Amino acid sequence: MAMENKIRPSKVLSELPPYLFSRIDRMAAGKRKKGMDVISFGVGDPDLPTPKNIIDAINDASKDPKNYRxxxxxxxxxxxxxxxxxxxxxxxxxxxxxxxxxxxxxxxxxxxxxxxxxxxxxxxxxxxxxxxxxxxxxxxxxxxxxxxxxxxxxxxxxxxxxxxxxxxxxxxxxxxxxxxxxxxxxxxxxxxxxxxxxxxxxxxxxxxxxxxxxxxxxxxxxxxxxxxxxxxxxxxxxxxxxxxxxxxxxxxxxxxxxxxxxxxxxxxxxxxxxxxxxxxxxxxxGPQDKALEYSGIYARRRDLLLTGLGKAGLEAEKPKATFYIWAKVPDEYIGKDSPSMSFVENLLDRAGVLATPGVGFGRYGEGYVRFALTQTEERIKEALERIRRI
Ligand SMILES: Cc1ncc(COP(=O)(O)O)c(C=O)c1O
Structure with missing residues (x-):
């Protein structure tokens, strides 16, 4: 007689909701595989390059044997x-x-x-x-x-x-x-x-x-x-x-x-x-000029995206910090099973623009969608044009 299979995830693991960002990544990857040019405002991962002085420091450090222990x-x-x-x-x-x-x-x-x-x-x-x-x-x-x-x-x-x-x-x-x-x-x-x-x-x-x-x-x-x-x-x-x-x-x-x-x-x-x-x-x-310059870049992207989203009917407060915009899902989605998920899916399907549904951050995030300012101004303009068209 076969033994009972005891190999299974822990109670905590099986009860946790799936990690949001891997799900969003999978959604975007599926579209890209089909040839869609997805503009992702999904994960909050900086697109700007790590400053050169930091790269030089890690290269130098890699030659120090003390770092091999x-x-x-x-x-x-x-x-x-x-x-x-x-x-x-x-x-x-x-x-x-x-x-x-x-x-x-x-x-x-x-x-x-x-x-x-x-x-x-x-x-x-x-x-x-x-x-x-x-x-x-x-x-x-x-x-x-x-x-x-x-x-x-x-x-x-x-x-x-x-x-x-x-x-x-x-x-x-x-x-x-x-x-x-x-x-x-x-x-x-x-x-x-x-x-x-x-x-x-x-x-x-x-x-x-x-x-x-x-x-x-x-x-x-x-x-x-x-x-x-x-x-x-x-x-x-x-x-x-x-x-x-x-x-x-x-x-x-x-x-x-x-x-x-x-x-x-x-x-x-x-x-x-x-x-x-x-x-x-x-x-x-080291020098802080790049960090300062990057804040300026994010601020310009914020203004560009915020104005464009506003024109498209997506309301959001102007953030004083972070590289996120937390926008309200348009009224016509309210009443759906998950307004934020439906909105994100629709935006991806029809405009190839990816944002993160607020509900992924918890139930009180429902009704909102998060845009991470991790795209260039050109790509933000392109995304806004696509949003305008739909
Ligand atoms: C609020 C907050 N804390 C922590 C982290 C993770 O930071 P780290 O890359 O240092 O693990 C993030 C990343 O998105 C974050 O948004």
Whole structure:
């Protein structure tokens, strides 16, 4: 008699929704295979080239035999000092590179490791949101309480809603400048959230991945401006320096929390490759002209796409940061099973233009669609012309 087949995915894995971006990629790949010239505003992966000084740094680093051995778990001291220097220049925050900063394989890795480090209880997770907050909490066995980010509240958390769920909450995720809504907050608004977390003994996990992609004079705050106690800030070089393929970021803040994440990391991977960290040191310490130039390019693309979408009847706020536009799905789609998915499918089928359906970021993202500004102005004009035609 055959044995029962016990080879199957874990409960968490089988319950997770399919990873949105692989589905979107597959949709676009299917169309391209049929010969369609797809203009993708789907994944938020910078199209602008990694600055040359960073490429030179990784090439040089590849010749250093010290980089051929296992790296340290926490990252090179020089990388952590570069992060610390960045916080001093940018927010006037002093971070001890020895205990308050650690390198990570992109922000994504540390999001998981931070969740794994936390005691059981509730995780407060925004919706819509970067989906990894939800999945990491589920993999870590936390009871996820999703709090809605609604337009009427400027896509900020409603603290009275959170207050009613603060019992047993262990940590809370927020991310401003925000993916996917492109919302931003003021230092004062952030201060209220920090205060709420401290009052309730909840760790604040703050994803500041987009802090350097801001426009029109707006400078995003850091929660570490309110002290480090109970706060971890997550950061990434992927967007600011077009380094998504390098996989480099960091975690910083409360030294006890940093140490907990590091303890998890020691059990999971063997640190960020030395050559990648050397490139990161150059990114943070080297000339910043390209990063500045890129912000200007994204701002021009934002204005172009926003105006064109507006003319086509797609309403969106002008974002002060991120490279996303969060547009409302036209009224005629409301009432369909998934308005955002139907709209995205229609746009792809009829115009060969790909965007991300808001529902992919959670149910409160339904009714919206996200455009990533990762196409040249020429391609944006072409996409707008096709949209106009349909
Ligand atoms: C809010 C947010 N956090 C983290 C990441 C991932 O960053 P990294 O490439 O450093 O893993 C992304 C990528 O899209 C993101 O949007």
């Amino acid at each position: 296992y790296p340290t778990y926490e990252g090179k001291m020089k990388f952590r000092q570069a992060v610390s220097g960045f916080y001093r220049r940018r927010w006037n925050v002093d971070l001890d590179p020895a205990s308050e900063v650690m390198a990570s394989i992109g922000a994504k890795e540390s999001i998981h490791n931070a969740a794994f480090a936390m005691a059981q209880g509730k995780a407060l997770v925004p919706n819509p949101a970067y989906t990894v907050y939800f999945s990491s909490a589920r993999f870590s066995g936390h009871d996820v309480v999703e709090f809605p980010l609604k337009k009427e509240n400027s896509f900020l958390p409603d603290l009275s809603f959170l207050e009613s769920h603060s019992n047993d909450a262990v940590y809370m995720w927020i991310n401003y400048p925000n993916n996917p809504t492109a919302a931003t907050l003021t230092k004062e608004e952030l201060g209220k959230i920090v205060h709420f977390c401290r009052e309730n003994g909840i760790a604040l996990f703050y994803d500041n991945t987009y802090s350097e992609l801001s426009y029109d004079g707006y400078k995003p705050p850091s929660p570490l401006e309110f002290g480090k106690k109970g706060i971890l800030e997550f950061h990434s070089l992927s967007k600011t320096y077009s380094m998504s393929g390098f996989r480099l970021g960091w975690v910083c803040g409360d030294p006890d929390l940093v140490n907990m994440v590091l303890s998890v990391k020691k059990n999971i991977d063997s640190g960020v490759a030395g050559i990648i960290q050397d490139a990161g040191i150059e990114a943070l310490n």
